[in-house]
Amino acid sequence: MSELLVTGGQVLRPDLTVERADVLVSQDSGDIVAVDEPGTLDGDDELDAENxxxxxxxxxxxxxVAMTLLRGLADDKPLDAWLQEDIWPVEAELTAEDIRAGAELGLVEMIRSGTTALSDMYFEVEEIAEAVDQAGMRAALGFTAVTVGKDDEGARADLQESLDVARKLDGRADGRVRTTFQPHSLTTVGEEYLREFVPKALDEDLSIHLHANETADEVAPIVDEHGMRPLAYADDVGLLDGDTYVAHGVHVDDSEIDLLAETDTGVAHCPASNMKLASGMAPVQDLLDAGVTVGIGTDGAASNNDLDMFDEMRDAAMLGKLAADDASAVDAGTVVEMATANGADLLGFDSGRIEAGANADLAVIDLDAPHLTPAHDLVSHLAYAVHGSDVRHTVCDGEVLMRDRTVEVFDEVAVRDRAAERAAALVERAES
Ligand SMILES: N[C@@H](CCSC[C@H]1O[C@@H](n2cnc3c(=O)[nH]cnc32)[C@H](O)[C@@H]1O)C(=O)O
Ligand SMILES: [Zn+2]
Incomplete structure (x- = not known):
């Protein structure tokens, strides 16, 4: 029996109160065993949470996650032009080894900034699953199907691969990897393919993750072609019948917000990407008021341009206020819940809460910093003032991924060097 004691610090509880407590986690079960008054618990190993x-x-x-290789390669364009002119041509040159290197880089960046779980959409998913396994993190992974620009055989093969990958990789990394079926979006996958494959995903009880209602430009053609709003169309083809979450959900009208709530469909809100690509402002407070589960995502590093979830919480709060024209909207406590418990609920993990019985996934923030002084309200600090670089330790499934700012699960310098080399060679190939 091996137990780790996180000791000497303050602890954020599920009700968003903060108390002085020690946290005992089991490295065998990967769960939190107890949260109790300082000095009352004992472990085999300790992690110092003083200050x-x-x-x-x-x-x-x-x-x-593997899009870290494309960070800073193409900025300052709207979604459609950015994907078609810049991103997709370079992605066409990506090898499995590139994707492994990019994923490792992204996971190191996440560990350094206190992220322990991710929901990813990409290809060469086996490589991403192996990187997640080595990282010791938790992930919902999948193969993203696109049918535009493909012949019928290629299109059907893509959707079949999304089903096959979801089936094959579920439960990898000792159960830390789950999977989702992934049509890329409502405009990049044809209706006949959705009608054929979505029922198969539902039959197998697969969770579904897709991009939806990201830009105004993508809404209009759907309304023209199908005579209904995008999410009504998504519902019509069965996409909202299962355990589904949509990325973005920016351009949603009241009827679509109601539909999300009625069908218990979640939203992964990506504020930085939505601002950078000038996609628009998601009505986050309206979604929350309607009872929709809203998590927060960075989107890829090429549209952000980092994977720091503290930046993302601050962006979500600020953009949420602008969108609602109300400074009280999307408050600090709300974004902290979105980035923890809500996100875990979307991905289907028992994480996101420091309480006995939950997954032992946690981060320790160093409060000894000028930008975190004074400490009137630590929840406010989490939303508005903490940076990813303030994270001292990161723990997932009871294992220490980073101790005293040293990543223990990867050779960080080697990961950075390999990613930089592969990114340079990738761009050279794409340009030749
Ligand atoms: N490009 C591949 C498979 C798609 S993987 C998932 C895709 O989502 C792309 N992506 C990244 N950010 C966004 C976004 O905000 N909206 C839509 N797609 C995005 C990403 O570049 C990647 O191509 C194919 O043609 O078959
Ligand atoms: Zn995306």
Missing amino acids: GLVIPGLVNAHTH
């Missing part, structure tokens, strides 16, 4: 705040590991509810 620190223990929080649930953050959950990045929508990303493309």
Whole structure:
């Protein structure tokens, strides 16, 4: 029996109160065993949380982790032009080894900034699953199907692969990997393919993750072609019948907000990506008021341009206020819940809460910093003032992924060097 004691700090509890407490986690079960008064618990090993705040590991509810290789390659364009002119041509040159290197880089960046779980959409998913396994993190992974620009055989093969990958990789990494069926979006996968394959995913009880209602440009053609709003169309083809979450959900009208709530469909809100691509402002407070589960995602590093969930919480709060024209909207406590418990609920993990019985996924924030002084309200600090670089330790499934700012699960310098080399060679191939 091996137990780790996170000791000497303050702890953020599920009701968002903060108390002085020690946290005991089991490295065998990967669960939190107890949260109790300082000095009352004992472990085999200790993690020093003195002058620190223990929080649930953050959950990045929508990303493309291997896109770290494309960070800074193409900026300052809207979604459609950015994908078609810049991103897709370079992605066509990506090898399995590139994706492994990019994923490792992204996971190291996440561990350093206190993220312990992610929901990812990409290809070469086996490589991403292996990187997640080595990282010791938790992930909902999947193969993203696109049918535009493909012949019928290619299109059907893509959707079949999304089903096959979801079936094959579920439960990998000792159960830390779950999977989702992933049509890329409502405009990049044809209706006949959705009608054929979505029922198969539902039959197998697969969770579903897709991009939806991201830009105004994508809404209009759906309304023209199908005579209904995008999410009504998504519902019509069965996409909202299962355990589904959509990334973005920016351009949703009241009827679609109601539909999300009625069908218990979640939203992975990506504020930085929505601002950078000028996609628009998601009505986050309206979604929350309607009872929709909203998590927060960074989207890929090429549209953010980092994977720091603390930046993302601050962006979500600020953009949520602007969208609602109300400074009280999307408050600090709300974004902290979105980035922890809500995200975990979307991905289907029992994480995001520091309480006995939950997954032992946590981060310790160093509060000894000028930008975190004074400490009137630590929840406010989490939403508005903490940076990813303030994270001292990161723990997932009871294992220490980073101790005293040293990543223990990867050779960080080697990961950075390999990613930089592969990214340079990738761009050279794409340009030749
Ligand atoms: N490009 C591949 C498979 C798609 S993987 C998932 C895709 O989502 C893309 N992506 C990244 N961010 C966004 C976004 O905000 N909206 C839509 N797609 C995105 C990403 O570049 C990647 O191509 C194919 O043609 O078959
Ligand atoms: Zn995306």
